Every structure is written in structure tokens, then in C-alpha cells.
Amino acid sequence: EAQVTQNPRYLITVTGKKLTVTCSQNMNHEYMSWYRQDPGLGLRQIYYSMNVEVTDKGDVPEGYKVSRKEKRNFPLILESPSPNQTSLYFCASSLGTVSYEQYFGPGTRLTVT
């Protein structure tokens, strides 16, 4: 089944404790992206990647890191999480050239206390 997977689905952590949220897709998509969704603010793009080793900032990259070492994986790294990063996070992927429709993972609900 073609899909985007994320892990973990739920995470409660404390301020300053480094964490990684994994994202993987099995559709051979070139493009992958991370979003956060907050009430009243909608979906906002954090980082995106057009291909392996090629990444760029979205609208809200502060406090996040990403890497794209393999085509199928695009982990989101929070080096020192803070409470304002409490949010619902989505990973998405698309073919990236000619076809720009994004398909979303199930989401990761992160709480930073």
C-alpha cells in the first residue's frame, strides 16, 4: 500500500531533550516536507526536500533540523524542544516534478512540557 508513515504518533517530552520524528514514504517520491498545524494558524511548512541531500526552509524553520540521506526517509529533528513547539506535525510527499500533489502521513502529536 502506497503510504507515508510517521513515528511516533504521540510523544510527550520535556524541554531541552533532543528528539527525532521519523517519516518514510514508499512511493519513490522526490519531494518530502514537514508541516506543523496549530489551532487558528493552519498548516505551516517547516522544511522541505526536493531530493536526497537537498533541503530548504519553509515558513517556520526555527528550532528544527532535517536531513535527507535516503530518498524514502526525511526525519525531523528537534535539538532542544521548547513548549512553543507543542503541535501536531505532518510529513508529506509528492512526485515533485510535473505532479505536485502532496500526500500526508498520519501525524505526530508532540507535547513539550
Added chain:
Amino acid sequence: QKEVEQNSGPLSVPEGAIASLNCTYSDRGSQSFFWYRQYSGKSPELIMFIYSNGDKEDGRFTAQLNKASQYVSLLIRDSQPSDSATYLCAVRISGTYKYIFGTGTRLKVLA
């Protein structure tokens, strides 16, 4: 700052009626437009995409794009209670791989 605007709703329509959802965008050069449906607590699900001016139909859904007026709309015919959700409009910013989402319109279909 590029923007995508949607009325937050809720938009209430009776079962069987046509629901009309609208979205305006600020980036005049945008070429790619998307509609997603999102149920509470779930991930966005792609409903329609449209890249050219005019109408695009898929089952009960029709996307309409007017680049001159910078708006894109989604029509849902024969609305069902299961269509009750938040509908997100998204735009790919011209010349980039960035996407901007509207904050969504909540649709309620009344049985």
C-alpha cells in the same frame, strides 16, 4: 508574505445540497492549487488539484480556478453528512517548492 485566505465557517448546508467553498490567494504567479479534506484529529486528504484556469470535475467534486481574480473554489454536489469536515485550500508558490495553506473552512452537512 504570500497568503491564502479562506472563510473559517462553519458553512452549513442541508444533505443533498451543493456546498461551495472559496479560497483567494495573493501570489499572482502561482500555478498549482489543491483542496484537502481534514477530519478532526486526522491528516489532510487530497480531494482535488487544479493547474489550469477553468473547471475540473471528479465525481461529486468540482474545482474552479480563476487566475485573473486569484481565487479557487470547490463545489461539492449532493452533499452528504460524511462530507462534514474542514476543507483546506493550498497553493504552491510560483518558482518554489513552498506551499501555503489556508486555515480551512469547516463544512457541516445537516441530515
